Every structure is written in structure tokens, then in C-alpha cells.
Amino acid sequence: MTKKKKLILALSAAAILIAVGGGLFWAGMQHGLHAAMPTITGSGASTSGDKVDPATGRKVLYWHDPMVPGQKFDKPGKSPFMDMQLVPVYADESGDDGKVAISPRVQQNLGIRTAEVKEGSLTTTLESVGSVAWNERDLFLVQARANGYVERLHVRAPLDRVRKGQALADIYVPDWVAAQEDYLAARRMSADLADAARQRMRLAGMTGEQIRQIEKSGKVHPRLTITSPVSGVVAELAVREGMTVMPGASLYRINGLSTVWVNAEIPEAAAAQVHPGSTVQARAAAWPGMTFHGKVGAILPEIDPATRTLKARIELANPEGRLVPGMFATVSLTPAARKAILLVPSEAVIQTGTRSVVFVASEDGKFAPVEVETGSEANGQTEIHSGLSAGQKVVASGQFLVDSEASLKGVIARMGDAGAANGAKAAAAPAHHGRGRVEKIDPDSITLSHEAMPTLQWGPMTMPFKLPPDGLPRNIAVGNQVTFEIRQTPEGDYQITSITPADKQTGSGDGK
Template sequence: MRQTTKITMVLVAMAALLALGAMGGGWWAKHKIMSASPAADARTQGATAKQGEAKVLYWYDPMVPQQHFDKPGKSPFMDMELVPKYADESGGTAGVKIDPVIAQNLGLRLAAVTRVPLAEHVDVSGIVGFNERDVAVVQNRSGGFVERVWSLAPGDQVRAGQPLAELLVPEWAAAQYEMLAIRSSGDAALLAAARDRLRLLGMPERAIESLEKTGAVQSRYTVYAPIGGVIQSLDVRTGMTVTAGQTLARINGLSTVWLEAAVPETLAGLVGIGSRATVSLASGQAPIEGRVSDIVPMLQDATRSLRVRIELPNRDGKLRPGMSAQVGLKRESHATALVVPTEAVIRTGKRALVMVASGQGRFKPVEVLLGREIGEQTVIASGLDEGQQVVASGQFLIDSEANLSGVVAQTIDEAAKAPAPALHEADATIRALDPGEVTLAHGPFRTLAMPGMTMTFPLAKPELTEGFKVGDKVRVEVRQSDDGLVVERIEKRGDAQ
């Protein structure tokens, strides 16, 4: 009986312990849920707890960080709660913070924004061609017959004085007999006229002199190459008849050649007459120095390029038309520009960004205006200052982190992007002065095709008319605005008394 009582008491004690355990487990689970609840609901309730430490700047969706909201709630873009952005977080103008160890693991590399001489240098390709100004055209002045043609063809190279063809000119015979008859009469005037007639018939001077010395009539003569070069055309064959004025051959000289380079339309402003040119031939010859001698005024429609002509000496004959070459064109300039490595630029399609290192492991995206590329560097027209550090490797990872953290890129002032407004000038006489306005009897604004008249203009700045009075003769500059013409500048004319 006593043993049964002990067993019963043990069972009761165990039941009590189990009940206490169940109650403790329930309390622990409830406590865990309650302690986890603020973390799960941090996007909506955590802001209140943290406001005592830092101010909430705005709420945002990490998937669309550039869109800001002034209160918490559901994102209109994604099925998620908006995230608060606090004033003490590494966002806004401070940028995103990257741990140095992580930065090293990511392989981040910085480069300085440097100022370099803006050497106006353009690398283009070109083709060696004939100098079209060094051309000799061989023609026949009298009709005749071709009795012999030397073994030549278009494309052959000839030297100056080399024979090309032999012609029979029957018309010369009668003129020569006439000259011989006049010579025997001793009439100097008639003899001079006979010589001129032979010259007009195309008889060479040395043949006329030989006729006077020997008295032997010549009806055949040899046509020689007047210059050395390449035969472009040879339009004579043995036995053919030639007429007066017919072209027998065309020879292009090779003492100088033209190198024509194609400069893209966008770079045309960097090249001018006299620009230095360094020519590197594909054949591996030593580079040749020259200068731009001419710029063809007509743009090539197919390639949208400008033809730049460089005349090169060809004393040894190694420059052959048709050769290809790389041409470096350089024009002297004292201008400078800020540059960054081209790989540091992030192009989004709508704008260009660089990641600027602001110290203490912080980075911020900055919008920039780009200039042209110089080798492996890109000119920065606006947005950066000399000496700043930009990320040249790993910038896309930082940009992604900045987007997820809601960091907004520093933008360029819109006024800096927009070109200066055009100003239109005219002479005028002040008719009335009122606060913020001036009435002018002005002459024509020629750039606006606007005739002279009297009208009232608003002033860009009220102080523009200080020191002026009614009747003053002035020179005004106005700009076009959405509300009409606005006076930007006003000054007294030099002829005003």
C-alpha cells in the first residue's frame, strides 16, 4: 500500500513537471515570436524605434532606388515593404561604404583625375596615290601615221626623254620645202614666218634647226616622254592614223605622291592645313614626316569622312600608289583637359557615371559629361575636378551596391549642360525706364529678321539700367525666352555724347 502511494506521488510530480515544461515552452515560443516580430516588421515599425537616433530621410524600394517616398508602405513596383533611408546611413551625398577587406577582395583599383595637354592628335588610315598635279599629256599637232611604237603599255614606268612612238607627218614636207626656198632668197622676215609655220605644225625645235643646217627634209619624227613616271594611257598602235590634237599618251610623275587620309566628320575640326603628319607604311618602312597640304572641301557621303591630302617626296621611288598607311595627324595646341581612364566610365545609355572615392572607404556615383577619347583615356567636359580619385576597376559592383542602398548619383547642373542662349544685338534709344522694364526705340535685330520699332522689354536683371536715362543711345543684347525677348546686356554706344 505504501509502495503504491509512492508510485502515485512520483507520477503526479512528473505530470506537474511536464505541465511546467509545456507552459515554459509556450512562453519561450511566444517570447521568441514577439522578439522576432520587430525584425520582421522593421521596414514599417523599425523607423519609429530608430527615429530617436537618426532622422528618416525617405523610404525607397531597393529595386527602384531612385524613386523616393515620404512615408512607409507597400512598394508600387514590387510586392515588398518600402525601406527607410536614415540620415546617418552611408547614402545620399556620402555615398556607399565598402569595407577595405572587401574592396581588396573585389580588386578595386583607383585612378586620379588628371589634367593633360589637349594635343589635337588624330589617328586615321590612308592610301598612297598619284600626284594629280604632276601629269604630262602627249598630243600630236598634225595629222599623220604611226610607223612604230616602242614596247610599252599602260602601267609601265618610263624615264624622261624615253622614246614612245615614231610618226610620219606628210604635211611637214611641203612646209619644209617652202622654208628651204625662202632661205635661198635671203628674206629674213619670210624665213622667220616659215619657221613659225613649222612650229605650229608641231615640228620640234631641234628638227627645224637640223633642217636649216643640213637642208634635208624630214617627214618622220619620234615622240619622247616629257617627264619620268608611269604611263596611264597609251593610245597609239603601229599603222594607225592620228589626227591633229589627238592624245597619244598620258604620263603621271612619281617624284612626289599624294597620301589621302579619311578623317571622320566628328574629328574634322582637329585637322587643318599645315598639320603635322607622321606616316607609317604597312610595308614596314621607316615613318615619314609630312604636313597636310590640302583638305578636299567635299565630304564623302558614304563614309561621312573628310579627305585630307598630304604631299610626300618620293626620291627613291619606294612610295608606290596603292600602298596603305597609318597616319597620325597632330596640330599644335596649348589647351588642356581633364581625363580619366576610359574603363572607369559607366555608360547607362542615358548618361555617363563614374564612381568617385570620397575617402574612408566611401564611394559615390557622379554624373559626368564626356568629351572625346584620347587613346585609353576619356576627356571629362564637366562633373569632376582635378585630383579626385575614381574607381577604374570594380566600379560596376559598387554601382550595384549604391543602387540597392538607395544612393542617388550626383548630377550635373542643368545650366552647365545647356548651351549659352544666343544673343541678338541692335542699336537703340531709351524712351522710358520702369522697374524691371525698359522701352527702346531700336533698330533691326538682323539675326532675328526683326525690323526696327519701339517696344518695351523686360530686364534680365533690374540693375541693368542703373546709370542710364531717357534719351541715351545704347547698344542692347537680347535673348529669346518663352515670354518673348529679354534684355541681357545694355551699354552706351561709343558715339553717344
């Protein structure tokens, strides 16, 4: 064999070896990638129900990412959506018993925490502001009891402070002079005439004290000294020196200051928390560091249409008359004690818009959604009027995982009218738009190779979607480039809500 032939044979053998090695390398890479990346399956695709978890010996239905519960995978691996391992869903976790089970390891990793349902009452304090006003129940009027003339005023200006028994004015009363003279003359004549004359002095308007002064002194007192019936402030002065007064004429209006009113603004939403008799503490900027105590006297039956507030009339003790009308005061109202009621952490209550739901932890480690009727909320606690009993455990943190599992298994939908609940949730689900190629059309699903969808934080992938409620348009066929819109269903799957061709390749779909 010549050297030339030997060289050709050597080169041919090297080329064969390189081709075989490259093929083996490519096959190995493909096998490794296929093993590393789990296959995405749709809601209608078959799942690995015959898989058994070697760690627990339990049958595995499928694997999924708890953060994207609508996507199911037929083998374990790393989630394509999040930096975490896929979680198995076991056959005994199907939720047919109205409960959902979650692996203890997943519960620990995601920080699921429970809290006990306890009996108690919410102690809330309502803060409000108001203005100080006269206590109208401490109002006193000083009137003239007979015709006369004002000779002297001892208190001459409004808003002067007066003491109980302090002289206010001297009035000369001519009618009293004649009555007193008749009494003194009759007393010298006989007791019967004296009694009749004493009665005439009473009819003239003299008080019992004034009559006793006449009897004791035996002299005529033509002037009447009017005194203050209470300690307070002269709110109104209606008389001047030299004026003629008649019986019933108002001379002074005096308000006591031992107590005052504070008219506080109570929001309409908090009106049920305030009742007459509720204790109150008040503070005024004029007296820093001082606290005034009182109680709610009445809730005025009128709402301010501009501020939507009620007025609470609060009666405060006013030592030394420090609070005066017109001052502003900040009041703290403590509602009357209510009977004990069930309380749960407010974070445990999931508001769906139409109802309130909590997840109750059972002794077998599962979670069941329970619809509850809630009441007031304060200090991180919420009242429960129905649906729970004392001693039960409710999920207080990590509800998003339990809720996603329950939605995936249809547990939430089975709590009430499934159709109404599903319709409400579907209407509330946000829409996501994408672009891709039709790979396969099945009776109940369509498989698309779509581009990245930023609103869902999805990368490019091939996955099935549920068909639109009205079916596919006639011009959609395998191989078409399409633009589409999807929404998440209450079960966690994604459904096409609209799909249209993105190119002119519609001929293959005309006969569909």
C-alpha cells in the same frame, strides 16, 4: 502512504519537471532565433534612429544589405540575402548634402577604387582597308602637234613601263619640211628673213629644241621623235604605225608611279577623326614587312549608302613603283593631334540612358554624383567635356555600391528633375512575380507573407511593400491568398504594381 500513492506522486513530479524544462527550452530557442535574425522593416516603418554604434559613437538609422539596398533592418546581424553582415546606415549619412558616405571598411571589402581626373589627349589609330589607284595628279597626255604620219612606234603596248625622255614614236610631218626649207634659205639671205622663218616653224608646232637642232645641223628633219615627259606606265595607247594624226590628237596617256592613291573606306561614325593632312601608314600583302608612308589628301564628299562609309583619298609614296593599281592595302590612320582635354577611366562613367554620371570622391570621404558630358573613348579612357576639373578623384571600381547607396538616399533623384528621372527608372525596373498571404494593410503599405521569389533570389519571408499607385483593389483583405507583381522604385524600395486574389475568400473585402 502506500507504495502505489508514492509511485503516482513521483510520476506526477517527473511530468511537471519535463513540461517546465521543455517550455524553458522552447522559450530559449525562440529568443535565440529572434536575436539571430534581424527584423525586416518597410520604407514607411519606424527605424532605430536612437541606436548608437559603440565602435564609432555615431547614431544608426538602420542596417541594410548593400546588395539589396531597398530592405532595412532594425538591428545588426547576418543578411538573409547574401553571406555577409548587414551594414549600418548612420544619421549623418542621410545624403541631404548631395553626398553619400560609405564606411571605409565596406569600401575596402568591396574594392572601391578611385582614379584622378587628368588632362591629356586620346591617341587613337584607325584601321581601314582600301585599293590602290592611279594618282590622277601624275597623269600626262602626249598629243600630236601637227598633221603627219606615224612611221614607227618605239612603245607598242599599254602598261609598258617608260622612262623620262624615252622615245615613244616617230612621226613624219610634211608641213615641217617646207617650214624648215624656208628657214634654211632665209638664213642664207638675211637675219631678218631668218627670224621670220623661225617664227613660222614655231607656228607649225616645232619645239624650241627641234628648232635648235635645225640651226645647228643646217639640215631638214622631216620626222619628229616623240619622247616620254615622265617615268611611269603607259595607261593608254591610242596610235598605231601608219596612222594619220592631226594636231591635238591623243597618242599616249602616261601615269607616273612615284606616288599612288589608296581609296580607303572610313566608317561614318569615325569620319570626324580623319582630316586632310593626317599621317598614314600602309601595308600590302604583296610586299610583306614593308611599310609605305603618306598622308590623307582629301575626304570625298559622298557616303556609300550600302556600307555607310566615306572614302579617304590617301597619297602614298611608292618607291621603285612597288604598288600598282588594283592592289589591296591595309592603312593605319593617325588623327591630327587635338588639344588637351580631361580624361577619366571609361569604367568610371555610369550611363543611365539619358545622361552620364560619375561619382566624385571628396576629402571628407564622401561621394557625390556629378553629371558629365562625355566625348570620344579609346584605350580605356573617356573624354570629359564638362562637369569635372583636373585633379578630382572619381570612383573607378565598385560603383554599384556607391550607386545603390545614392539611389537609396535619393541623391541621384535630386540631381535634376526628380519626377522625370524617377519615372524613367521605374519604367525601366524589371517586374517580379510572387504569391503570398495578406498579413496587414496600412495606409501606405501592405505586409505579405510570400513564397520564395527566384527572380530576386529571395526565400520565403514576411515583409511590407508600398501600395500600388492607384491603391489596393476593393477585394483585397487581410487573410487573402494573393498573387502580385512588384517593381523596384528609384529609392530602392519595392512597390506593388498589381495584386489579385488567388482564392475565393473575397467576402471580407467587399465592404472595404
